[in-house]
Amino acid sequence: xxxxxxxxxxxxxxxxxxxxxxxxxxxxxxxxxxxxxxxxxxxxxxxxxxxxxxxxxxxxxxxxxxxxxxxxxxxxxxxxxxxxxxxxxxxxxxxxxxxxxxxxxxxxxxxxxxxxxxxxxxxxxxxxxxxxxxxxxxxxxxxxxxxxxxxxxxxxxxxxxxxxxxxxxxxxxxxxxxxxxxxxxxxxxxxxxxxxxxxxxxxxxxxxxxxxxxxxxxxxxxxxxxxxxxxxxxxxxxxxxxxxxxxxxxxxxxxxxxxxxxxxxxxxxxxxxxxxxxxxxxx
Numbered sequence: 001x002x003x004x005x006x007x008x009x010x011x012x013x014x015x016x017x018x019x020x021x022x023x024x025x026x027x028x029x030x031x032x033x034x035x036x037x038x039x040x041x042x043x044x045x046x047x048x049x050x051x052x053x054x055x056x057x058x059x060x061x062x063x064x065x066x067x068x069x070x071x072x073x074x075x076x077x078x079x080x081x082x083x084x085x086x087x088x089x090x091x092x093x094x095x096x097x098x099x100x101x102x103x104x105x106x107x108x109x110x111x112x113x114x115x116x117x118x119x120x121x122x123x124x125x126x127x128x129x130x131x132x133x134x135x136x137x138x139x140x141x142x143x144x145x146x147x148x149x150x151x152x153x154x155x156x157x158x159x160x161x162x163x164x165x166x167x168x169x170x171x172x173x174x175x176x177x178x179x180x181x182x183x184x185x186x187x188x189x190x191x192x193x194x195x196x197x198x199x200x201x202x203x204x205x206x207x208x209x210x211x212x213x214x215x216x217x218x219x220x221x222x223x224x225x226x227x228x229x230x231x232x233x234x235x236x237x238x239x240x241x242x243x244x245x246x247x248x249x250x251x252x253x254x255x256x257x258x259x260x261x262x263x264x265x266x267x268x269x270x271x272x273x274x275x276x277x278x279x280x281x282x283x
Contacts, residue, residue, distance in 0.1 A: 025037060043080065059091040059092075062166075065165075066114075067120035073114060080106070082161075111142075116215075123144075125152035126150075127151075129276050130275045137150075166283065171186075171256075172277070172279040172280075177268050177276075179219070184223060185212065185215070186208065188210060188212070203241075203247065220266075
């Protein structure tokens with residue numbers, strides 16, 4: 001029997017064609033009222049209206065693509081890590097003809113913030129440090145829990161898709177040492193390069209305050225007052241300073257740094273004992 005692929009539910013000639021939930025499709029390999037099956041991990045459906053397509057799964061390469069497709073839950077998502085000629089959501093997952101199991105393909109988990117400033121943010125750098133945390137930084141693991149986190153992973157070690165699609169970086173930090181909060185978004189190409197590779201060569205103070213927007217909860221002095229970076233200080237400069245080793249600061253009063261010489265600082269200086277949170281998100 002010839003198996004027919006049907007696109008959408010409009011114009012069905014027999015049976016029921018109730019729409020599937022977001023992330024599930026009708027496979028239409030037989031009856032028009034066949035049950036829904038979930039898309040493969042790393043893929044999903046697009047649109048929320050009942051008149052939109054629910055019979056094709058599309059590759060999802062970023063948190064932003066999930067958000068634009070109608071997904072609104074903040075939490076862990078699976079992102080496709082397959083390489084492609086382009087990384088739009090026009091890439092269809094191969095249609096399933098067995099009606100049972102979606103085709104598996106490589107994907108990785110990521111924590112997506114679907115709420116802040118329009119949503120679609122992927123967490124790549126997250127350190128919650130209490131007074132008793134003394135361990136070294138972990139640059140081998142993508143953080144998957146915002147509440148309790150102590151790791152980071154730059155995009156070129158996650159997937160080519162997220163590296164190529166990212167166009168914004170969002171930084172956040174707070175501390176028990178004072179009440180100020182740093183929270184801003186930038187599309188500066190230099191900062192984007194750090195998010196992708198972790199390398200801070202040629203880092204300049206203007207990278208952090210030009211093309212940057214401060215969020216409503218931002219109350220800090222940085223990044224606006226930044227006048228020095230890790231690339232400009234011979235005492236701390238190295239190629240792989242990334243977001244942890246004084247990427248931007250105003251000497252001698254306002255710093256962003258993690259664990260450098262035992263200091264954990266968020267818009268302050270020479271702080272050794274405080275509970276701090278530093279986060280970097282990309283979109």
